[in-house]
Amino acid sequence: MKYYSSLIHSLFLCLLLLINTNTTTASSQSIINTLPGYTGTLPFKLETGYIGVGEEDEVQLFYYFIQSENDPARDPLILWLTGGPGCSGFSGLVYEIGPLTFDIEAFDGSFPSFIINPYSWTKIANIIFIDSPVGTGFSYANTSQAYNNSDTTSVQYTYSFLRK
Numbered sequence: 001m002k003y004y005s006s007l008i009h010s011l012f013l014c015l016l017l018l019i020n021t022n023t024t025t026a027s028s029q030s031i032i033n034t035l036p037g038y039t040g041t042l043p044f045k046l047e048t049g050y051i052g053v054g055e056e057d058e059v060q061l062f063y064y065f066i067q068s069e070n071d072p073a074r075d076p077l078i079l080w081l082t083g084g085p086g087c088s089g090f091s092g093l094v095y096e097i098g099p100l101t102f103d104i105e106a107f108d109g110s111f112p113s114f115i116i117n118p119y120s121w122t123k124i125a126n127i128i129f130i131d132s133p134v135g136t137g138f139s140y141a142n143t144s145q146a147y148n149n150s151d152t153t154s155v156q157y158t159y160s161f162l163r164k
Helices: 002-020 091-095 151-163
Strands: 023-028 030-032 046-053 059-066 079-082 100-102 114-116 124-132
Touching: 046 151, 059 091, 059 151, 079 100, 091 100
Parallel strands: 079 124
Antiparallel strands: 023 030, 030 046, 046 059, 059 124, 100 114
């Protein structure tokens, strides 16, 4: 159990570093070229950012977009919603279908490292991972009322996200 607690703690540290390092800013989005725990430049296009939704953009949904490694213009776009609620889209990115996964065999209790996932769906598709509902992962609201949402509201926010 201590192993998983340490891994989860390191995961959140890695996420904070992901947001704050090695980015090229363009409005509310960033192109990520390198990640702590991965040696060298990422061999795929990773974009992260916020999209405002709601009547006055009071909800800011955080996303990870990974461009297809095949033919981005022709390949499908997949919206990946991680179960929970309460699970960040990052878990889908590194534990399920994304191009990176943790190098569990090399983990020694220190900073975790990433390796390429040879079975990533990004080999044939563009994928958006969203931190949804609001309050999950890095998604947040500017008002306390915006945190009180239902499945219906969450779906409306996701639909609005996709339209933008």
